[in-house]
Amino acid sequence: MSSTSAAPGRGEKPPMRDALVAAAFRLFLERGYEQTTVDDIVALAGVGRRSFFRYFPSKEDVVFPDHERCLADMEAFLAASDDSHEPVRRVCDAARLVLGLYAENPTFSVQRYRLTKRVPGLRAYELSVVWRYERALAEYLRARFAGRREGTLRADVIAAAVVAAHNNALRSWLRSDGKGDAGAEVDRALGYVLSTYAEAPGPARAAAETDGDVVVVVSRRDAPLWRIVQELESLLGRG
Amino acid sequence: MSSTSAAPGRGEKPPMRDALVAAAFRLFLERGYEQTTVDDIVALAGVGRRSFFRYFPSKEDVVFPDHERCLADMEAFLAASDDSHEPVRRVCDAARLVLGLYAENPTFSVQRYRLTKRVPGLRAYELSVVWRYERALAEYLRARFAGRREGTLRADVIAAAVVAAHNNALRSWLRSDGKGDAGAEVDRALGYVLSTYAEAPGPARAAAETDGDVVVVVSRRDAPLWRIVQELESLLGRG
DNA sequence: GGCCCACATGGCACTCAGTGCACAGCCTGG
DNA sequence: CCAGGCTGTGCACTGAGTGCCATGTGGGCC
Numbered sequence: 001m002s003s004t005s006a007a008p009g010r011g012e013k014p015p016m017r018d019a020l021v022a023a024a025f026r027l028f029l030e031r032g033y034e035q036t037t038v039d040d041i042v043a044l045a046g047v048g049r050r051s052f053f054r055y056f057p058s059k060e061d062v063v064f065p066d067h068e069r070c071l072a073d074m075e076a077f078l079a080a081s082d083d084s085h086e087p088v089r090r091v092c093d094a095a096r097l098v099l100g101l102y103a104e105n106p107t108f109s110v111q112r113y114r115l116t117k118r119v120p121g122l123r124a125y126e127l128s129v130v131w132r133y134e135r136a137l138a139e140y141l142r143a144r145f146a147g148r149r150e151g152t153l154r155a156d157v158i159a160a161a162v163v164a165a166h167n168n169a170l171r172s173w174l175r176s177d178g179k180g181d182a183g184a185e186v187d188r189a190l191g192y193v194l195s196t197y198a199e200a201p202g203p204a205r206a207a208a209e210t211d212g213d214v215v216v217v218v219s220r221r222d223a224p225l226w227r228i229v230q231e232l233e234s235l236l237g238r239g
Numbered sequence: 240m241s242s243t244s245a246a247p248g249r250g251e252k253p254p255m256r257d258a259l260v261a262a263a264f265r266l267f268l269e270r271g272y273e274q275t276t277v278d279d280i281v282a283l284a285g286v287g288r289r290s291f292f293r294y295f296p297s298k299e300d301v302v303f304p305d306h307e308r309c310l311a312d313m314e315a316f317l318a319a320s321d322d323s324h325e326p327v328r329r330v331c332d333a334a335r336l337v338l339g340l341y342a343e344n345p346t347f348s349v350q351r352y353r354l355t356k357r358v359p360g361l362r363a364y365e366l367s368v369v370w371r372y373e374r375a376l377a378e379y380l381r382a383r384f385a386g387r388r389e390g391t392l393r394a395d396v397i398a399a400a401v402v403a404a405h406n407n408a409l410r411s412w413l414r415s416d417g418k419g420d421a422g423a424e425v426d427r428a429l430g431y432v433l434s435t436y437a438e439a440p441g442p443a444r445a446a447a448e449t450d451g452d453v454v455v456v457v458s459r460r461d462a463p464l465w466r467i468v469q470e471l472e473s474l475l476g477r478g
Numbered sequence: 479g480g481c482c483c484a485c486a487t488g489g490c491a492c493t494c495a496g497t498g499c500a501c502a503g504c505c506t507g508g
Numbered sequence: 509c510c511a512g513g514c515t516g517t518g519c520a521c522t523g524a525g526t527g528c529c530a531t532g533t534g535g536g537c538c
Contacts (some may be wrong), residue, residue: 016487037523048488053525120367127370128363153407153428160403161396168395189392196435255516276494287517292496 017055017065019045024062029111033063033119060125063112067129070101074133078140087144088158088198091137092190095166098133099186102170106178113174134163158197165189256294256304258284263301268350272302272358299364302351306368309340313372317379326383327397327437330376331429334405337372338425341409345417352413373402397436404428 023045027036038059042049056062074094081090102109116122138159145151169189173182262284266275277298281288295301313333320329341348355361377398384390408428412421 038525039523050488050490050526051486054487057525059524123370124363124367127366128359131362131366150431153404153431156403156407157400157432160399164395164399165392168392192389192392193396277496278494289497289518290516293516296496298495 016045016047016051020047020052020055021062021065025108025111028063028115033115033122060122063115063122064125064129066101070098071129071132071136073097075136078136081140083144086199087141088162088194091141091159091162092194094137094140095133095162095190096183096186098166099170099182102174103182106182110174110178113171130163130167134159137162158193161193161197162190165193255284255286255290259286259291259294260301260304264347264350267302267354272354272361299361302354302361303364303368305340309337310368310371310375312336314375317375320379322383325437326380327401327433330380330398330401331433333376333379334372334401334429335422335425337405338409338421341413342421345421349413349417352410369402369406373398376401397432400432400436401429404432 020041024036024041027040027044038052039049041062042052052062056065074097077094077097078090116126138156141155141158142152145155148154166186166189169185170182173180173185259280263275263280266279266283277291278288280301281291291301295304313336316333316336317329355365377395380394380397381391384394387393405425405428408424409421412419412424
C-alpha cells in the first residue's frame with residue numbers, strides 16, 4: 001500500500017473511486033473490456049480487489065460511474081415541477097439533463113460510446129440505464145395525464161419518443177467525436193417531438209416535417225389563439 | 240431444424256430443449272430465478288450440465304426461448320415489404336407478430352411476465368431483446384425514409400413509439416392474467432401511434448385524443464382527399 | 479495517555495455462470 | 509467394416525460477485 005501508483009493527482013486525494021475509473025478505462029481502451037479482469041484493474045489502481053466491489057456493484061458499473069447521480073437529479077427535477085409546466089416540455093428539459101452529463105466531459109463520453117458500441121454486455125447495461133430514465137419520464141407524464149383518456153398510453157409513447165429523439169441526437173454527436181454542438185442537435189431532435197406532442201405554446205421550436213402537401217385547420221370560434229398556433233407549428237414545422 | 244414440436248405431444252419426444260425450459264420454469268416458479276442454479280435445472284431435467292449451455296447461451300436465455308425465432312420472423316416480414324406498404328402501418332403489423340408470440344401461450348407468458356417483473360437481471364435481458372426488435376423496426380423505417388429531411392430521427396422516434404405502445408398494451412394484458420383480448424388492446428394502442436404518424440389511409444382506426452378544443456386544417460387546393468381525411472382522422476381521432 | 483468505536487480497506491474462501499476440450503455414443507453413407 | 513458428422517457428457521478452468529473476518533486509522537471520551 002501507499003504505493004501512490006497511477007495517481008497523477010497534484011497533491012489531492014483522488015478518492016479511490018476515481019482512481020478505479022481511471023485505471024479501468026485505461027485498460028479497457030488498451031486491451032478491451034472483456035480482456036480486462038477486475039484483478040487487472042485493482043492491480044493497476046493499487047487497491048484491493050474487494051474495494052472495487054465496494055464502489056461498483058458490478059464490473060459494468062465502472063463504465064457508467066455517474067448515471068446513478070444523474071438519475072437522481074432527473075427525478076428531483078421532475079418532482080420539483082408544478083402544473084404550470086407544460087408536461088411534454090418538462091420531460092424534454094429533463095432529458096437535457098442527461099445530455100449535460102455527456103457534454104460536460106466529451107472525450108470520456110466518446111470513449112465510452114465506442115466501448116459500449118462494441119461490447120454487447122455494456123450495450124445491455126446501458127439499455128437498463130436508459131430504461132430507468134424513460135420510466136422516470138413516463139411516470140411523471142402518467143401523473144400529469146392522470147384521468148385523461150388513454151393517459152398512460154400517451155405518457156408511455158411520449159416518454160419513449162423523447163428518449164429516442166434524445167438518443168438519436170446524442171449518438172450523432174458522439175459519432176462526430178464530440179465535435180459538433182450537442183445542445184443544438186438535441187434541441188432540434190426534441191423540437192421534433194415537441195412539435196408533435198406539446199400542448200402549450202413555448203419558444204418557437206417547431207420542427208415537424210412538411211413532406212405532405214396538406215395541412216388541415218378546423219377551429220372552434222372560441223379556441224385560444226395559442227392552440228391554433230401550436231397546431232400550425234406542429235403541422236407545418238419550420239420547413 | 241425440424242423442430243416440429245410446439246405441442247406437448249403425448250408420447251412425443253420433447254427434444255431436451257423443451258424439457259430444459261419446463262424444468263427451469265418449474266424451479267423458477269417454485270423457488271425463484273436467482274435461487275435456482277443451472278445445476279438444479281439440469282438435475283431436474285436429467286441431462287448433463289454442459290448440454291444446457293449447448294441449447295442456451297446463458298441462463299437468462301431459457302426464459303425467452305423463442306424470441307430469437309420471432310426476431311428472425313420480424314426481419315423476414317420487413318424484408319418482404321415493398322413500397323406499396325405504408326411504412327408506419329407496416330411496422331405496426333410487424334409489432335403484432337410479437338404479440339402473437341405472447342398470445343399463443345398466455346399462461347406461459349403471464350408466468351414469465353411475473354418473473355421478469357421481479358428479477359432485475361431478467362428485466363435487463365428483456366430490454367436487450369426489445370431493443371433488437373426496435374432496431375429492426377427503426378432500420379426498416381430509416382430505409383423507407385431515406386433522403387427525407389430528418390428521416391432517421393423520424394424513423395427512430397416512430398419505432399420507439401410503436402414499441403412503447405405495443406408494450407403498453409401487452410403489459411396491460413399480461414397484468415390481467417391474459418384474460419382480456421390482447422389483439423384488441425394492441426390494436427387500440429397501435430392505432431394511437433398510427434393516428435399520429437401514418438401517412439396513408441387505411442382501415443379507419445384513428446384513435447387520437449381530442450382533449451384539445453381546436454383542430455387546424457389548411458389545405459392546398461390540389462391536395463389528395465386521402466391526405467385531408469388522414470389529417471382529420473389524426474387530429475380528431477374517433478373521440 | 480489509554481481506550482473504544484466507527485469506518486474504510488484488504489485478504490480469503492466460496493458459489494456459480496460460462497467456456498474449452500476431449501471423449502463416448504450414434505447414425506449415415508461408402 | 510470403417511469414416512465422419514452430430515449430440516450429449518464429464519472435467520477442469522476462468523472470472524464475477526459475496527460473506528466473513530482481520531486489519532489499520534482516526535477521532536472522540538474518560
